[in-house]
Amino acid sequence: MHPRRPLVSAPEGLWSELAWEPGRLGASVRITVTALLVAVVMLTFRMPFLSIGPYLVFILAQRDTLLTRAAAVLAILIGLLSCGLVHLLARVAWDTAWLRVSLLIAIFYGGYYLMRILSEPRIILGALVVIALFAPNFDTVPYPNELLSQLGWIWAIFGLLFVTTFLTQWLLRAPTALELLRVQMRRILVAAEAACLENAQNRQPAENALARDREEAAMRIHLLAETKNLTPAQAASCQDVLSGCNALLIAAADNSPSDPEESSRLRTAAAWLRRWRFRILVGPEIPLEAPTVLPRNSALHGAFEEIAASALGSPVTAPSREKAGPLPADWASNPLYASFATRATLATMTCYVFMTLADWDDIHTCMITCVVTALALTEERFRKQNLRIGGALIGGLLGIGAVVTVIPRFDSLIGLLLILAGGSMLAAWVTLGGKHVSYAGWQIALAFYMTVLQDPHPTTKLDPIWDRLVGIALGILAMRAAFALPDLRDFLPRQAQGGEIPPQDAPVA
DSSP states (O other): OOOOOOOHHHHHHHHHHHHHOHHHHHHHHHHHHHHHHHHHHHHHTSSOOTHHHHHHHHHHSSSHHHHHHHHHHHHHHHHHOOOOOOHHHHHSSOOOOHHHHHHHHHHHHHHHHHHHSSSSOOHHHHHHHHHHHTTHHHOOOHHHHHHHHHHHHHHHHHHHHHHHHHHHHHHTTOOOOOHHHHHHHHEEEEEEHHHHHHHHHHHOOTTTTTTTHHHHHHHHHHHHHTTSOOHHHHHHHHHHHHHHHHHHHHHHHHHOOOHHHHHHHHHHHHHHHHHHHHHHHTTTTOOOOSSOOOOOOOOHHHHHHHHHHHHOOOOOOOOOOOHHHSOOOTTTHHHHHHHHHHHHHHHHHHHHHHHHTOHHHTTTTTHHHHHHOOOOOOOOHHHHHHHHHHHHHHHHHHHHHHHIIIIOOOSHHHHHHHHHHHHHHHHHHHHOTTTTTHHEEEEEEEEHHHOOOSSSOOOOOHHHHHHHHHHHHHHHHHHHHHSSSSSGGGOOOOHHSEEEEOTOOOHHH
């Protein structure tokens, strides 16, 4: 048996996620136009949080209209929860520092605990980010009414974001989720056909071919079924095709035919896939019969049977599984959850105390860094921390270059908009990449806007980006130190531990 072909290396995979793909340019243009509109309106009315508004466009403006509406609903829920908690802190513990710190500890601990056990923790994550953003204001704002007025401006920015994003997507004809699903399924079928042909020529394709399209297609099928845009039968058929193509690509990466007959079978199977794809595009005018010649490899054979069953109108019925509840069965007894929440809370509150004692409120990004990088698995946590600091460095350098060399020479709105368009386009392109680079695009955008959009007038101050980088570095150090601390159970006798202790970053079922 031939050794398995390795997946693409890290640099090669990074460049592949930044490469051109259908629809990426249009999505980048829509994000850039929306960010420019938001910036113009906020500059015109001198709204606060000038650098935050255009950045939120990158979170709200998704590739298709259905995901954008879902992000808008999620933003409203996050706003309600976070504003309610900030309002509670302002009313209960405005003049009592020890009570405010105690409530912050309780809020962060409870939020981190819920993030660890919930299958969909984005609402909790967003609420904790807003609380971390407003926490320094309790020590700097003289009156609670001023803090509450800032919360009101958050809702005004939300309204501006919703209007500009939906208007831009309507004018620039953003695709629907169903249209994008059709494109992705077509590309996946082409990849499956190409994998068969490569196998027939004694070559092994990469297992991760179109991995991002396959993940997004599965997500869109689920979302379209939940919103009744696909019937249960259509959703099941799409799931069967996607499952069969995934199995085929994985099996093709392991298979290497050793005889001409198997190569001929693979070519026949690839021709059948091509005919079915043309039938989908053209219609029932192209006849399609069940494949009579299939590969002898058991994995490839099973994958083709699953695809063919769905193509011929008899989808495979997977064994029914009980729907998992919102919480795991051991949510109250597993010590890993409490350990995770304790460590993340310790890192966050350490940053808060340091920031307060040093009277350096501008490094509040240290608390936000702790929140957004609070992930269960160590490698995922490190990757997000690296993307955060790397994206901030790139965006900061772009912003410094614009502030030092470009803005002083173009003291006009047109010049500022051209600068913002270039930085926004670059950040949007990176954001629309795969999971290994997309978060860095958000950080490029935020650091760039924080450097260029400091005030409603041209400025050449460089302190904001420096403070942001220091805050991110401090937050990363705090998180890594907190999760490097030994667990107290390690010092207990094994009999008292109750058996084997799983590692801190063990995945939760």
